[in-house]
Amino acid sequence: MYKQLKLDHQLCFRLYAAARMVMQAYTPLLHNLGITYPQYLVLMVLWENDGQPVNDIAHRLLLETNTVTPLLQRMEKEGLVTRHRGTVDKRQQIVSLTQKGKELEESASAVPLGLGKRMASCPMKLDDYILMAQQLDSIVEALKEDKTAKQK
């Protein structure tokens, strides 16, 4: 009746579905490495810059610290990272890669290509890819602003 409520007219459902499908496509690849998709994201953050406080990791991934803390605890239990109190600010937990965590980077370097193969039937050209990345960024930016605005 209300055409704005039709599922097929909604961008949000497509985003929701696509994000889950992509995560599912990653799962078997990451399973070989013994990690989950959010853990893979944390590792990418640390591979770029090792030894960050919980807050920085959370901000980078647009997650709350109460999501990241248990995630890191599980990763610590798996021997991927260590956590130490910050020396300057004793409230901070500085998260660092273990040897095992560092060594994972090399095996993980094959993951993006592996995903590419699964997307082979997807008719996206490089231009489409870049445009889409920009559009997603603009959505994220708009909603980040909106979110901080509401917090005031």
Added chain:
Amino acid sequence: MYKQLKLDHQLCFRLYAAARMVMQAYTPLLHNLGITYPQYLVLMVLWENDGQPVNDIAHRLLLETNTVTPLLQRMEKEGLVTRHRGTVDKRQQIVSLTQKGKELEESASAVPLGLGKRMASCPMKLDDYILMAQQLDSIVEALKEDKTAKQK
């Protein structure tokens, strides 16, 4: 070191982040209606076509039934839907809207516009919107095929 592992080069992270941010933007709007985002999706499916088995709802939303079953149980507890054994196939649970569930449609019809306001600062034109919807569809299609292919 491995540039393919840089977070900023990955479409998947943008998708993941954007999907979560959009869901977060919906949350306050849906909270007024007493429902969550996945429950909103189930209701949209039923508003389009009332009285569907669990499997059809799950397929429409690209979810597994073991996600949808508990979701429906919570919605039944909230008095939004009822579940009855199918008469033709007794394995099926036919899910139908209650009066409360039906009445929610009218209040929900304002939700998409409400979200539009939150996205006001997002510089997307109608053409961008349509193109993005198509691209997301092609990603979902490609990964659906890949998924069913692997199942064989």
Added chain:
DNA sequence: ATCAATTGCATCGCTCGCGATATAAAATAT
């Protein structure tokens, strides 16, 4: 008609994701 394979749904166990709340450390105010 009988037996085997498939299908539809439910249950269990685990990881996320987040709002609400708690606690200690740091920054700021007075």
Added chain:
DNA sequence: ATATTTTATATCGCGAGCGATGCAATTGAT
């Protein structure tokens, strides 16, 4: 210097989301 506020992290409770497993109804094979 002390009191107040803010910040960084942790904990709790709940709703997803999904792989694995179980069970009953249905379908297919012989």
